[in-house]
Amino acid sequence: MNDAPVDDLTILRCPHCEETLEAVGGGASCVAGHHHDRAKHGYLSLRVAAKGLGAPAAGDTADMVDARERFQGAGHHDAIAAAVRDAAVAGVSATPGDDGWVVDLAGGPGWHLGHVLDALPGMHGLLLDASTVAVRRAQRSHPRIVAATADLRARIPVGDETAAAVLKVFAPGPPVEIERILAPGGVLVAAIPEPEHHRELVQPLKLLKVPAGKADELVASLPGLQEVARTTVRETVHVDRAAAADAVFMGPNAFHQKRAEVEAALAAGPETRELTVAVTVVTLRAPGG
Numbered sequence: 001m002n003d004a005p006v007d008d009l010t011i012l013r014c015p016h017c018e019e020t021l022e023a024v025g026g027g028a029s030c031v032a033g034h035h036h037d038r039a040k041h042g043y044l045s046l047r048v049a050a051k052g053l054g055a056p057a058a059g060d061t062a063d064m065v066d067a068r069e070r071f072q073g074a075g076h077h078d079a080i081a082a083a084v085r086d087a088a089v090a091g092v093s094a095t096p097g098d099d100g101w102v103v104d105l106a107g108g109p110g111w112h113l114g115h116v117l118d119a120l121p122g123m124h125g126l127l128l129d130a131s132t133v134a135v136r137r138a139q140r141s142h143p144r145i146v147a148a149t150a151d152l153r154a155r156i157p158v159g160d161e162t163a164a165a166v167l168k169v170f171a172p173g174p175p176v177e178i179e180r181i182l183a184p185g186g187v188l189v190a191a192i193p194e195p196e197h198h199r200e201l202v203q204p205l206k207l208l209k210v211p212a213g214k215a216d217e218l219v220a221s222l223p224g225l226q227e228v229a230r231t232t233v234r235e236t237v238h239v240d241r242a243a244a245a246d247a248v249f250m251g252p253n254a255f256h257q258k259r260a261e262v263e264a265a266l267a268a269g270p271e272t273r274e275l276t277v278a279v280t281v282v283t284l285r286a287p288g289g
Contacts, residue, residue, distance in 0.1 A: 008044065008146040011101050011126055015048045015150065015157040043139045043147040047130055050154035057151045059131025061254070065109055068250035069137075072111045076237045076247070076275070080169075083233050083281045084191055085115045088165050090229065091187030092120060095289045100164030101126055103181065105152055106171035110138035110145050113167060117144050123164065128152060156181055165189060170251070175221040185289015188225060190218055194232070194278035198247055201275065205265060207253045215280040225284035232280045239275050241266045247275065 009021045014030035021028040027038040027045070037045045047056045060068070071077065088102065099122040104113040107127040117125050127138045128150040138147040150157050156177040163181045166173075168190040178188055192215045201207060219227050239247065244266050248257060 008126060008148065011103075011158055011162045012044065012046065012148060013157050013159050015046045015155060018155075020159070039136070041136045041139050043135050043149065045132075045149050046128075046157045047149040047151050050151050053151075053153055057130040057153060059106075059129055059149075060108065060134055061131075062133045064250055064254050065131065065133045065137065067246040067254075069109055069111070071243060071246040071250055074239075074243060076239060076243065077277065079233045079235050079277060080191060080279050080281075081112055081115045083231055083279070084112050084167065084169060084189055085119050087189045087229060087231070087281050087283045088116045088167065088187070089119050091189060091283050091285065092123070092165050094285075095164070095185040095187075099123060100183070101162060102165045102167065103128065103156075103158060103163040104167040104169075105156070105173040105178075106130070107138060107167065107169070108134045110141035110147070112169050113138070113145055114142040116165075116167065117142055126158070126163075128156065128158075161186075175218075179222060179224040179286065182225070182286040183289070184286060186286045187228070188222070188284045188286075189281065190215075190284070191279050191281050192218060194280060196276050197278040199276050199278075200273060201244060201247060205248065205257070205262060207248065208256065215282050219282060219284065222284055225286055227282060228285050229283040230280065233277060235277050236274050237277055238272055240272050241269075244273060244275070 014034050016034045017032045019030035027036050029035045049056050102123050102125045104127045106129050107113050110127055113125045113127050125145045127147040129135050135147040135149050152172050158181045161183045164186050166188045193210045195210050195212050248262050
């Protein structure tokens with residue numbers, strides 16, 4: 001296994017001007033003089049305001065990241081991780097070579113990317129997320145993950161055609177930017193929730209709803225890529241009240257729900273409940289390669 005340190009500046013670009021970055025004291029700079037700090041934990045700070053979108057996105061809070069790590073660590077989304085891993089391995093294995101970069105967009109603390117890298121021992125991973133807490137944890141989660149904070153709403157701070165694979169698991173990412181950073185023959189592996197995903201919580205707690213057809217919508221937004229595989233994960237898992245609360249507060253519902261009210265509603269129900277997992281995993285390939 002190749003666990004040697006890797007230079008993240010070979011793939012990262014300045015989020016202000018798109019120029020290459022050079023290592024300098026305390027971080028990295030581009031030829032235009034834009035400086036980006038490197039935290040003591042090792043990750044670069046590339047989160048800057050996206051033009052026309054106001055202040056930079058802040059990303060998940062520490063409580064949200066904690067909830068995600070507990071929920072994932074308990075195995076409730078293992079089937080999703082396996083489907084993403086298998087799709088990435090199949091996609092990368094279909095192109096020559098067994099090295100290169102896997103870029104995880106809004107990858108949180110690195111759980112999915114770590115699974116993929118374990119199955120692709122010649123690859124290195126770059127994780128980008130707006131959350132400083134998530135990036136800090138991702139940086140130390142796997143020996144072949146490097147991480148950087150970034151606002152992914154408008155631009156991905158990665159060089160043209162540098163990613164052998166891109167992961168997009170319940171995550172944002174401008175379609176034109178994904179097409180730009182994929183190397184010839186590279187693959188995008190996207191996991192998109194279906195309307196019935198976690199429905200046992202969505203309906204009674206009035207959580208954010210997922211409209212039907214999101215997978216097809218994603219494919220249509222990427223006309224430069226060709227869909228090569230699609231699979232849907234459907235299963236039922238059993239969660240206790242604490243895990244059900246984590247399912248609510250590990251994602252964007254955390255910004256819209258009051259914890260006390262959610263916990264009271266869950267306390268009024270059974271200690272253990274069924275929870276539907278329904279996610280479509282799509283693989284799309286860039287031309288060439």
